[in-house]
Amino acid sequence: MLRLTGFELRRIWCRRSFLLGFGALLVLNVFLLWYANLPGEEKPGLSSYKTAQREIAGMSESEKGEWILERKETMDGVSLVQEVLMLRAGDHEMGEMFAEQALEAAPGVFERYYDTYQNGTYLEWTDSFWQEKALTDELYEEWVKTAGYGDYLRSVQENQAILGGIGIFAGEGEESFSSRNIRKSAADYEKLTPEGISWIPDRAITHSMENTETDLIMLLSVFFFVGYLILEEKRKGLFFITRSTKGGICRNIGAKLTALWVHCMMTAFVLYGANLLYFGMAVGFGDLNAPLQSVAAYRESSLPVSILEYIQMSILTKGFVLFGFGTVMTAFSVMAVRQVLPYTAGMLIVGVSYLLCLIIPAVSDYNPLKYMNLTGLLKTEQLYGGYLNFNWFGKPISRMSFAWMTIFILTAAGIAAGICLFIRGENFVLKERRFLSLWPFRLHDGLLRHEGYKILMGNRAAIVLLAFGILIGWRELGGKIPIGGQEQYYQDIMLTLEGEINSEKEELILAEEARYRQAFEQIEKIEQGVASGELSENAGESMKTKWYAVTAFYPAFSRVWRQYQYITENGGRFLYDTGYLYLLGQKNNPFPVNLLLLVCGIVMAFGNGMSMENLAGAWNLLGATRRGKRSIIIGKTVVCVTASAIFALVPFAGRCCSVCSAFPMHGLTFSSGDIPYCRQFGLPLPVWGFLALHILTQMLTLTVVAIGVLLISYWRKDPVQTWLFGVLLFAVPLVFKLLGFSAAEAFSLYPFYAWTGA
Incomplete structure (x- = not known):
């Protein structure tokens, strides 16, 4: 059976489509690690x-x-x-x-x-x-x-x-x-002592091992593997042949389940190994041989193990939980007559598990349901890093014992069900999908509409753009912008002054300026008194405290004063500009990360835009049609360029909502010169026109990326090579810029995309 198990693994692991899919999941896992740990206004990097x-x-x-x-x-x-x-x-x-x-x-x-x-x-x-x-x-x-x-x-x-x-x-x-x-x-x-406890910062260890995204990606890999393991052979009708071979029925299903176990363990070690490698390089772990309780998050653990042993136990446990879930998926796949049923059942199991973890209180009498499900079992930080006993008819049963009993029952039930269903030999052929289209429009009535459907729906570009759009929107909407004392002072006074200058506003500014001038003069007098010996240093510092509280806000007032001087000399209106500075990237510049995400989304979405016909060998046939090859290429370009231009609006819309929640943005009809930062560009536009130009250049940048990806796709005629060249050409220079190599900016589209940024 070992040779048969090796055959099953080679049959799936060596497939190009599986390798690409698993590689994409690995890249997605690392990408989410990087993305989730980007620094924010109140979040250190x-x-x-x-x-x-x-x-x-x-x-x-x-x-x-x-x-x-x-x-x-x-x-x-x-x-x-x-x-x-x-x-x-x-x-x-x-x-x-x-x-x-x-x-x-x-x-x-x-x-x-x-x-x-x-x-x-x-x-x-x-x-x-x-x-x-x-x-x-x-x-x-x-x-x-x-x-x-x-x-x-x-x-x-x-x-x-x-x-x-x-x-x-x-x-x-x-x-x-x-x-x-x-x-x-x-x-x-009782067996634990504080000896050997050495404080180690939590970040690297906890974020490596407590990762819901990685758990979800592991589950997706099981979906893929079971699909290749069972559903593909059912779709081809191969079970009727393999059941009659020398290996027979029992060896056949035994080899498949063994291959599933190897895959689950390998997946857990590879994905969580990538997590550990990433955080090890980005942060560092400290002494992994220290007791587990050296990590504050795991202080309640009753296990006398080291941090390294905890990591090993956690990964092995996750692998066994994956295998238990995989055996259940295998049983559903053997039983199913339609391909969608096992995936639906698997998603229901995952969804119900997540809801149970979410809605059941930890102190409830039903808390075993909270922890003893698929999602709860994958949270090994609670299993080994915490301590909990369940009330089992008045007797305390440890969560760890209960968890392993649940894993054993789940795995045994899945194996038994899979073997029994396989031995019975029913439903070994998948039925064709039949469904009634409720779409009111004719999707293929017209070349442009047909190409749009092929690229966005058939080629899954819409799903890719939606996924990246959610990531970008979540990043922009989730980032809180704190308002400090300086900004609050500047906001209050500028909202009062906003608009045309008049005598009342001028009196307010001059009164503030006189107040600051008086404060600086008093501080200077006190310092002179200390220098001459008339005042002691302690008395001087005590007297200066009051005036320090006044001068502390002078940097904010100096921005008001500069606007006042400019308006009195050149004309114009007062405008509270902080919101516009955030929106244009002058403060908390989001453009490098946003452009990187946008570029990656477009490369992944449209990498197969031109080559999809090459893979099907359809160009010769399409070139002979009435519209011809040229019209098809133009149609594809129009679809991709339009989708990319709309995609470029996502970060701007999200940032508008985030900025407007913290900083009022008035005066859209004012001149852009009323924003001090915009005067350097010398554009005679209203504020709304300046913002429109800013958005337009970002949309044009993304259309250039889309056209470049389509050209590479037409040149290489292979989606994988298109993705590779697209990333090298458009994404790698941005990555080097984010790493601090400013010279890489010249080899990217960033200067054109972020011409208003810092």
């Missing part, structure tokens, strides 16, 4: 975690504690400075009162960290306050959990001691589930 990981490498536990406590104290102090400045920015009594309360609650902190806040020296790992604070808070919380592991173990044992003391007076309580659960927990944790 992986390079920041790598910098922090390097800093603590080689430190003792006490040194790590001192290091993170110092970072936490600094960021808390800087946060207080920002909070006080934001409260005072409103220039009203309530804000001043809260600011005074914050200062009284932390005396001396404002003065100590004001200079640090102003010069930005607190930024050690990231480029923004919000990212730095998020990363510091995350690392601090992890360190607190890990440093308190000894206290956690003692609390578990103390709960048992307290229960024992109470049990003297309440004997009946000893037989309740709660009392049994406490005793079992104490016994399970």
